[in-house]
Amino acid sequence: MGSNWFYNEQNTLEISSKYDDEQETVCPYCKTEKADFLDTMFLGCPHCYEVFSEDVARAIENYQGASEHVGKVPEKVLNKESIRLEIEKLEKLKAQAVIKEDYMLAEVYLQKIKSLKGEK
Amino acid sequence: MRDNEYGSIVISSRIRLARNLAKELFPTRLSKEKGMQVRNKIISAVEPIDNFKIYPMNVLAETDAMVMHEKHLISHNLVENKDTGAVCVNQDESISIMINEEDHIRAQCLMKGLSLEKAFDAINKIDNTLASKLNFAFDKKWGYLTSCITNVGTGMRASVMLFLPALTLSGQMEDIINNSLKPKRLTARGVFGEGSGAEGYVYQISNSTSLGNSEREIISLVKENVIRLCELEIEARKRLVKEKLSTARDIVQRSWGILTNCYRLNYEDLLKYLGQLKLGIAIGLIRFKDNYIIDRLTQTCLPYYLSKTFNLSLGEEDLEIYRAEYVSQELKRERIK
Numbered sequence: 342m343g344s345n346w347f348y349n350e351q352n353t354l355e356i357s358s359k360y361d362d363e364q365e366t367v368c369p370y371c372k373t374e375k376a377d378f379l380d381t382m383f384l385g386c387p388h389c390y391e392v393f394s395e396d397v398a399r400a401i402e403n404y405q406g407a408s409e410h411v412g413k414v415p416e417k418v419l420n421k422e423s424i425r426l427e428i429e430k431l432e433k434l435k436a437q438a439v440i441k442e443d444y445m446l447a448e449v450y451l452q453k454i455k456s457l458k459g460e461k
Numbered sequence: 462m463r464d465n466e467y468g469s470i471v472i473s474s475r476i477r478l479a480r481n482l483a484k485e486l487f488p489t490r491l492s493k494e495k496g497m498q499v500r501n502k503i504i505s506a507v508e509p510i511d512n513f514k515i516y517p518m519n520v521l522a523e524t525d526a527m528v529m530h531e532k533h534l535i536s537h538n539l540v541e542n543k544d545t546g547a548v549c550v551n552q553d554e555s556i557s558i559m560i561n562e563e564d565h566i567r568a569q570c571l572m573k574g575l576s577l578e579k580a581f582d583a584i585n586k587i588d589n590t591l592a593s594k595l596n597f598a599f600d601k602k603w604g605y606l607t608s609c610i611t612n613v614g615t616g617m618r619a620s621v622m623l624f625l626p627a628l629t630l631s632g633q634m635e636d637i638i639n640n641s642l643k644p645k646r647l648t649a650r651g652v653f654g655e656g657s658g659a660e661g662y663v664y665q666i667s668n669s670t671s672l673g674n675s676e677r678e679i680i681s682l683v684k685e686n687v688i689r690l691c692e693l694e695i696e697a698r699k700r701l702v703k704e705k706l707s708t709a710r711d712i713v714q715r716s717w718g719i720l721t722n723c724y725r726l727n728y729e730d731l732l733k734y735l736g737q738l739k740l741g742i743a744i745g746l747i748r749f750k751d752n753y754i755i756d757r758l759t760q761t762c763l764p765y766y767l768s769k770t771f772n773l774s775l776g777e778e779d780l781e782i783y784r785a786e787y788v789s790q791e792l793k794r795e796r797i798k
Contacts, residue, residue, distance in 0.1 A: 371486045373490065382609055382610050383608055383609050384608060385487055385490040386487055386490060387485075387487075387606045390600060390603060400610055404610060404611055404670070405614065405672040407614070407672045407674075408673075409672075409673065410600075410614045410615070412604060413585075413588075413615065413675070416589065416592060417592065418601075
């Protein structure tokens with residue numbers, strides 16, 4: 342995975358691990374070349390979708406005439422999503438409990454969060 | 462649905478799902494060793510499902526693999542992937558799961574008649590079972606990630622095989638394909654998929670895109686248009702009988718003449734003339750004891766299927782001689798004068 346140097350809003354130099362500015366020309370995971378993808382529409386691995394994100398998005402929208410999946414979602418992914426939302430809700434409740442200085446309640450929420458994250 | 466009325470038009474329905482394992486390179490990029498690991502992982506997930514037989518391509522004889530290909534259970538790509546390919550087929554051969562084809566998993570359900578929903582329900586159940594055991598490459602925005610971006614999203618292809626002789630003979634098919642199907646993101650291909658011609662007046666109608674609509678929406682779109690094509694074919698058959706009966710009769714009689722008298726018969730010609738005889742059956746110009754004789758011969762006379770069924774080891778020329786004699790005998794035996 343390549344890194345890009347860029348200046349943020351505060352004009353401070355940062356390193357981005359995202360593939361935003363100049364896109365990679367070779368996928369670091371499977372060695373597929375961007376030129377090959379543009380030629381054939383074939384990718385080498387699931388990571389290519391992220392590595393060549395801009396070109397992939399353009400090609401998909403061009404061919405499929407759509408840019409969003411609306412069909413079936415694997416149950417495991419659905420479960421992950423509902424767990425993520427539950428954790429988000431508990432984090433807010435925990436923060437409210439802390440503001441009210443109800444540390445016992447905050448601890449209850451924290452334990453629930455840890456349990457959902459599989460940390461206990 | 463007026464299934465019986467469309468019985469002489471709709472041949473079969475197929476739903477295919479493409480899936481890949483997360484964190485694994487797509488099949489074309491896998492080393493032999495890694496490919497075998499992926500294959501074995503998927504086989505382990507399929508094995509506990511009842512009534513599936515598993516055939517790794519490296520142990521499957523070439524003839525058996527080609528028969529499976531002719532039955533539309535596997536692609537030619539898979540036949541060639543001896544190193545890491547495998548196929549899992551259920552007892553009645555309605556479901557096949559190809560491993561390490563273009564994607565790690567290509568699961569399909571093939572059923573007779575217009576049965577897209579039934580086929581989807583069957584393959585969806587298998588997909589859920591596999592998804593509970595394997596981690597599929599899935600992205601919230603793009604859906605199921607596939608080796609080629611033309612399959613991304615649902616990873617689903619819903620196709621129906623149709624016999625459309627009257628629309629073909631009246632020259633309407635090209636216009637229908639370009640102006641009616643294409644704008645709705647539907648495609649029409651020959652029996653053996655991409656690049657194959659519509660031999661024997663048989664077309665495969667399917668969705669050409671897989672993203673932006675749910676599986677049920679895609680199925681509805683294909684089904685609606687298949688029904689519309691059936692209605693158009695019925696109209697075209699009526700016009701053919703009314704306005705060009707002598708032409709139709711000539712086509713059917715010539716086909717009968719060739720199929721019952723020729724000395725050698727290649728498969729391409731067989732499809733062409735059987736298609737014309739089938740048209741004769743559909744418009745009442747010729748009758749057989751079994752109306753499915755044409756579909757039966759279409760299958761049994763495929764090169765590898767024929768060799769396997771009758772235990773033949775013939776060269777191309779002798780096989781064509783055998784086919785001609787076999788077809789002639791079968792047709793004569795089944796015809797009602």
